[in-house]
Amino acid sequence: MTGSARNFLEFYDIPEAGLRSIIARAGEFAKAWDGNAMPQSLAGKRVALIADDGGWRNTTAFDLGIQAMGGICVHVPIGFNAREETGDLAGYLGNWFDMLVIRTRELATLKAVGAVAPMPVINARTRSNHPCETLGDLGYINSRRGSIDRLKVVGVAADANILRSWVEASIALPVEVVQVYPERWHIRDAALLNRRFRVSTDMGELLDADIVITDSWPGDVAGDALAGYRIGTDLLDRLRKDAIFLPCPPVRRGEEVTTEAMEHLLCQSRAAKAFLLHAQNALMEWILA
Structure with missing residues (x-):
């Protein structure tokens, strides 16, 4: 068999x-x-x-x-x-x-x-x-933009399942994925490394992104150590007007995103899901x- x-x-x-x-x-x-x-x-x-x-x-x-x-x-x-x-x-x-x-x-x-x-x-x-979560998001993005080609997806997230599936997608599709997070949590899996994926610590990468995703903070974070990677309305206001912000549920307001960010015009998580x-x-x- x-x-x-x-x-x-x-x-x-x-x-x-x-x-x-x-x-x-x-x-x-x-x-x-x-x-x-x-x-x-x-x-x-x-x-x-x-x-x-x-x-x-x-x-x-x-x-x-x-x-x-x-x-x-x-x-x-x-x-x-x-x-x-x-x-x-x-x-x-x-x-x-x-x-x-x-x-x-x-x-x-x-x-x-x-x-x-x-x-x-x-x-x-x-x-x-x-992978189904990423497939669903791509279906939504395609419905909004009419294409998934040449996307820049920035994941403000640690090495975890949501981000890893986006990196898998960058192997199969013409999608650029950038992980923006402290080096301690960067993806280093050789099976995922490819020419359309890179890592950074620079939140400036979000400014020209088409898609911004997040995931829950790692469980071993002390206090507000990742505060510089929290998404708030001040940052969302600086993104491209046609950018799509997709915080991954379950969202922990006050950690990876602010409460106000979830109500921002660019936040389209509910429609995407x-x-x-x-x-x-x-x-x-x-x-x-």
Whole structure:
């Protein structure tokens, strides 16, 4: 038994043409959703949704999207690396399901499942990456700008799953990603280093950015040590007028962002996160096509 050729475990698992197709399709799905006219692309498909790492946004969106497209979604109450071997679990699930959507802590676990599962596997989040979140943001950006080409994305964030997925995207797509943070938290993973990704400590990088993202402060920060990397309205007022500010939920107001920044005109997090549903729907349709 071999793994599926259409897994989505890391952002660059799908070639550029496929990613562009999914991102464009997300915009079509957004219109279909608003018109209550969702295509029944998953009619007759059975999807297992496994979440052994908490969270609610993207797993809820997966469940809702599967049903809206005519599929059957079953929440499977299992955990990995416990009593049963990962390969055995994948085999048993293969008896019943056409696709697995898994949210778990370790990317290595997902890769182990993907290597042996007879059906496609989608990464619904690990602590190492979160490709669906980035895919959703790109769907929203494309709907606003009409293109994702030549974006400059500045991530004011430590080495963590949201930023890492944006760096994965820079490998697959013509998107420049700059991490702006103290050196202690810079990404150094050789698998992610590429010509469209660089690191800096200079907040001036934000001034010509198309997209600015944030993530929660690291848990080992003492006091206000990262105050210089907090996003406030004074900084947002200096950005390009067409810039898009996407603080990553859950937002800790008073840490990585100020309360006022969340109400700024450039802050479009809520609208962007609507596209998490649409992009995931487009992804599932593409994978099962």
